[in-house]
Amino acid sequence: MASINRVEFTTTSVYIFLSGGSFWSCLLTAKPATFLYHATSAQRANWQLANKDTAVEWPDLGETLTMEQMK
Numbered sequence: 001m002a003s004i005n006r007v008e009f010t011t012t013s014v015y016i017f018l019s020g021g022s023f024w025s026c027l028l029t030a031k032p033a034t035f036l037y038h039a040t041s042a043q044r045a046n047w048q049l050a051n052k053d054t055a056v057e058w059p060d061l062g063e064t065l066t067m068e069q070m071k
Contacts, residue, residue, distance in 0.1 A: 001054070002018040002019050002020055002022065002041050002067070003018065003019045003052070003053035003054060004011065004016055004017070004018060004019075004049055004053050004054065004055070004056060004067070005017045005018065005019055005031050005035060005053075007056055009021040009028075009036075009041075009044050012027055012028060012029075012051065013026060013028060013054040014026055014028060014033050014036055014044075016065070016070065018067075018069055024070040026070075032065060032070075033052060034056075035061055035063045036058070036063075038059075039058070039060075042060075043058065043061055043064050044058070046058065046060050050064060051066065054066065054067045
């Protein structure tokens, strides 16, 4: 199973890079990433891996994005 390696942002999207070279992207205005839309750059940058590297948590926002949600 793939694991998450890193998270990056543009002004409009979030990119979550997975092992094996693939990635998932989503507009910040689209589900499941809408909670990131109004977040500050500092809040977005404060992320950590969770659930054996299959989820990303944003502690400042109290939100988690799982690989299941990225399907």
